[in-house]
Amino acid sequence: LKRSEDNLRSPICCIMGHVDTGKTKLLDCIRGTNVQEGEAGGITQQIGATYFPAENIRERTRELKADAKLRVPGLLVIDTPGHESFTNLRSRGSGLCDIAVLVVDIMHGLERHTIESLNLLKMRNTEFIVALNKVDRLFGWNTCKNKPIVKAMKKQSNDVRNEFKRRVTQIITQFKEQGLNTELYYKNKEMGEIFNIVPTSAISGEGIPDLLLLLVKWTEKTLVEKLMFTNEIQCTVLEVKAIEGQGTIIDVVLANGVLHEGDQIVVCGTQGPIVTTIRALLTPHPMRELRIKGSYLHHKELKAAQGVKINAQGLDHAVAGTGLYVVGPDDDVEDIKEATMQDMKSVMSRIDKSGAGVCVQASTLGSLEALLEFLKSPAVNIPVIGINIGPVHKSDVRRACAMLERKKEYGTILAFDVKVTPEARELAKENGEDKKRETSGEAVFPCRLKIMPDCVF
Numbered sequence: 095l096k097r098s099e100d101n102l103r104s105p106i107c108c109i110m111g112h113v114d115t116g117k118t119k120l121l122d123c124i125r126g127t128n129v130q131e132g133e134a135g136g137i138t139q140q141i142g143a144t145y146f147p148a149e150n151i152r153e154r155t156r157e158l159k160a161d162a163k164l165r166v167p168g169l170l171v172i173d174t175p176g177h178e179s180f181t182n183l184r185s186r187g188s189g190l191c192d193i194a195v196l197v198v199d200i201m202h203g204l205e206r207h208t209i210e211s212l213n214l215l216k217m218r219n220t221e222f223i224v225a226l227n228k229v230d231r232l233f234g235w236n237t238c239k240n241k242p243i244v245k246a247m248k249k250q251s252n253d254v255r256n257e258f259k260r261r262v263t264q265i266i267t268q269f270k271e272q273g274l275n276t277e278l279y280y281k282n283k284e285m286g287e288i289f290n291i292v293p294t295s296a297i298s299g300e301g302i303p304d305l306l307l308l309l310v311k312w313t314e315k316t317l318v319e320k321l322m323f324t325n326e327i328q329c330t331v332l333e334v335k336a337i338e339g340q341g342t343i344i345d346v347v348l349a350n351g352v353l354h355e356g357d358q359i360v361v362c363g364t365q366g367p368i369v370t371t372i373r374a375l376l377t378p379h380p381m382r383e384l385r386i387k388g389s390y391l392h393h394k395e396l397k398a399a400q401g402v403k404i405n406a407q408g409l410d411h412a413v414a415g416t417g418l419y420v421v422g423p424d425d426d427v428e429d430i431k432e433a434t435m436q437d438m439k440s441v442m443s444r445i446d447k448s449g450a451g452v453c454v455q456a457s458t459l460g461s462l463e464a465l466l467e468f469l470k471s472p473a474v475n476i477p478v479i480g481i482n483i484g485p486v487h488k489s490d491v492r493r494a495c496a497m498l499e500r501k502k503e504y505g506t507i508l509a510f511d512v513k514v515t516p517e518a519r520e521l522a523k524e525n526g527e528d529k530k531r532e533t534s535g536e537a538v539f540p541c542r543l544k545i546m547p548d549c550v551f
């Protein structure tokens with residue numbers, strides 16, 4: 095397949111922003127689903143992915159008389175958590191995307207993680223559109239279900255329009271304080287220099303057509319080179335999930351290339367590279383969320399961009415946040431195995447060679463890196479002798495217990511966002527209950543409770 099402007103892949107769009115600004119709800123509104131109400135505490139805790147085919151986007155934007163044909167096959171949208179614990183997931187999401195939507199609550203303006211997201215986007219030079227969400231909360235708002243925003247604004251009273259103007263002006267000023275020029279998209283005369291703001295409501299759908307059309311048109315206009323389809327696989331592991339009766343399945347984002355059933359793949363594992371064969375390639379239905387259980391579509395092959403579930407043997411120790419490689423007919427498996435383990439190696443090299451230190455365990459490579467970085471900082475300075483990704487098993491506890499005899503204050507596992515198996519907990523109790531009290535002083539781990547809330551023993 096030749097790289098050409100006539101063969102574009104779907105752009106990947108990441109939804110970012112402060113907690114509860116309505117990121118998931120906006121996607122629900124476009125999908126016609128109710129994912130948000132099913133979330134524990136109404137909080138997103140995982141990266142999600144949804145594929146929107148071009149025909150759905152065309153349908154949804156018809157009122158804007160966008161007769162021009164869309165050149166991309168669809169849009170892959172990545173939902174990220176806004177809660178403060180998930181900086182690593184936001185970072186992983188923003189690292190995957192071609193374009194982003196930064197969601198701001200019109201009633202709150204810029205908040206802490208709006209600014210954090212903004213900085214991630216600036217750092218990677220990612221184009222983005224601001225969705226100024228919850229316009230329906232303006233006092234006296236007249237609902238105009240799913241209408242383009244300019245039409246909806248015409249139906250509002252003077253009071254609502256003035257209140258809207260006042261808040262928009264304030265938020266534009268807040269962006270300016272962050273060094274960014276922004277403007278309502280329908281007034282923006284310098285697209286490219288000035289970032290677009292699209293007012294939206296995730297509840298009644300005003301502005302959604304505008305957001306979708308702008309996303310697709312903007313990516314087609316500015317990212318053609320980046321969106322040219324290639325056969326070279328670009329694929330990242332998002333989540334590693336044990337599914338009862340089916341072994342372990344990985345959720346991946348396929349950003350470029352084609353995956354086939356039967357492909358030989360290599361992924362990074364905590365115990366070394368994993369070489370296996372794709373047994374099944376699954377996606378949710380279009381307009382459905384990858385992270386929500388449902389019926390899946392089986393595919394013989396899948397073209398980027400897509401959020402995909404891969405079923406294969408031996409994926410138990412796969413590491414989320416690392417790349418997935420396909421072994422081609424001319425490739426040397428050994429080379430690929432080595433490439434796969436690069437990310438892991440850079441983390442491994444931080445382990446203390448003196449043999450005294452704590453053990454650290456996290457759910458993803460990204461969060462493990464963040465933890466190691468923190469422990470290494472001069473203010474904290476705690477050596478690490480063992481790391482692992484995934485649940486804490488008995489063997490992990492045994493490794494930490496060995497330290498009790500050498501340097502008992504290090505007989506500790508700092509575990510972040512991982513489960514502890516009952517057997518592991520039992521073993522830790524037998525060996526460590528007393529020591530727990532001895533070693534859990536704030537002086538040793540000043541910020542422990544803040545960044546490692548799950549378990550320390």
Ligand code: GTP
Pocket residue numbers: 111112113114115116117118119120130136137138174175176177227228229230231294295296297298
């Ligand atoms: P996290 O993923 O946890 O960061 O939150 P989020 O940004 O995905 O926000 P979410 O979709 O969970 O919405 C948070 C709350 O705001 C929910 O109660 C929604 O019903 C409400 N909400 C979201 N969008 C709108 C909107 O446009 N208008 C109104 N009135 N409420 C909204």
Ligand code: MG
Pocket residue numbers: 117118119137138173174175176
């Ligand atoms: Mg959410």
Ligand code: NA
Pocket residue numbers: 113114115136137138
């Ligand atoms: Na929420």
